[in-house]
Amino acid sequence: MMCWKNNKSVGASLMNRGEALGKPRVGRVGYINCFPIFYPLEKGLIKLSAQIVADHPSNLNSLFAAGDIEVTAVSSIAYAHQCSSCVVLPDLAIASDGAVWSVALLSRVPLSQLKGERVSLTPYSATSIALLQILLSRFYEVEVEYFYRPQGVSPWWGEPKATLVIGDEALKTIYRYLEEDELCANQKCYVYDLGAEWKKFTGKQMVFALWVVRRDFMEQHPVLLRETWLALQEAKSWSSRHRRFIAEQAQSLIRIPAEIMEDYFRHIKYELYLNGLHQFFEYAWHCGVLDSQVQAEVWRDPVVEPVKHG
Ligand SMILES: C=C(O[C@@H]1C=C(C(=O)O)C=C[C@H]1O)C(=O)O
Structure with missing residues (x-):
């Protein structure tokens, strides 16, 4: 099995090679949120005959839409945009039941005071951007001025009043704020966990x-x-049975203590909550993010008994 970070020059030749070998190209969000799923596969503890393509969610969305990967995690809103060409796999997702810790809006003012302010969007997301739009327009009833920051710059690039962060960038930034309590107090930074906001x-x-x-x-x-x-x-x-071990392995990659990572892996869920998903699609449709209502079409393993969803 190969694991590589998508990169245009190397990527194309490897992808063609993978296809020739008859292995599926499997997309992996290149964040620590997917570490519990991919650690046992990449270490060979569980056999997977595939090429793994690790990248940011927005890039995986594009690769999948272009037909360059066969099986992958994609942003749920990206699925809704291309649902006719693909099918959802059951019992797997990147989800939350309340706080998620790695998708947050960091704001200099309380959310209700954001009206007319500039809000920076991460270029790596799709779902969290739609979720933020839904939360602000539908629930907080504030209209703001969004802009995408370029790839690779700090979340506060361009001096926005608030900034959307996801994945490792979110975890690291929030952890740093918590560690340097004062920094947050001095610069007045409110942290809104979007998983918690959605649940609220x-x-x-x-x-x-x-x-x-x-x-x-x-x-x-x-x-x-x-x-x-x-x-x-x-x-x-495997990873849910070895959570502490997984947290210890993740610690050195992200430089956040294992106790905190263990808690994070308890917060982040890998269940396909169809109920919450369809509610999200419905709001996205009402807010004009989607052109039509979408029902997820879930693949059924013809051999294994169907498993219950949350
Ligand atoms: C929970 C997370 O959800 C992520 C958010 C995504 C999006 O906004 O499109 C896509 C994949 C996930 O990585 C996270 O980034 O940690």
Whole structure:
């Protein structure tokens, strides 16, 4: 199995090679949030015959839309935009049931006072951007001026009044703020966890990303698909049984203490909460983010008994 960070020059040749070998190209969000799923696979503790493509969510969304990966986590809103060409895999997602810790709006003022202010958006997200739009316009009833910051700059680039962060950037920034209490107090930074905000207003879980398979791959390679899905399920289950160990391994990668990482891995969920997902799609439609209502089409493993969703 290969793992590589997507990069245009190397990427194309590796991807073609993968296709020739008849292995699926499997997309992995390159953040610590996916570490529990991919650690056992990348370490060979659980066998997966695939090429792993690690990247930011927005890049995975584009690669999948272009047909350059067969099975991947994509932003749930990106799935809604291309649902006719793919099918959702069950019992896997990047989700939360309340606070998620790694998707947050950092703001210099309370959220209700953001009216007319400039809000910076991370270029790496799709779902969290839609979620922020829904929360601000529908629940806080504030209209703001959004702008995308360039890739690789600090979240406060361009001096916005508030800034959206996801993934490792969110975890690291919030952890630093917590450590340097004063810094936060001096610069007045309010931290709004978007998973918690969503739960507060809707009472539902939030599905930030879900796993999808291209429809053509599903039809042409049912056995490969089944093996891939089973490996992902096994990895999820392995990590939930070894949470402390996983947190210790993650600690050195992200430089956040293992106790905190263990708590993080308790907050972040890997369940496909269809109820929360459909509620999110409905609000996205009402807010004009989606053109139509979307129902997720979930792949059913023809062999294994169906498992219950939350
Ligand atoms: C919970 C998270 O959800 C993420 C948010 C995504 C998005 O906003 O499109 C996509 C994948 C996830 O990485 C996170 O980034 O930690």
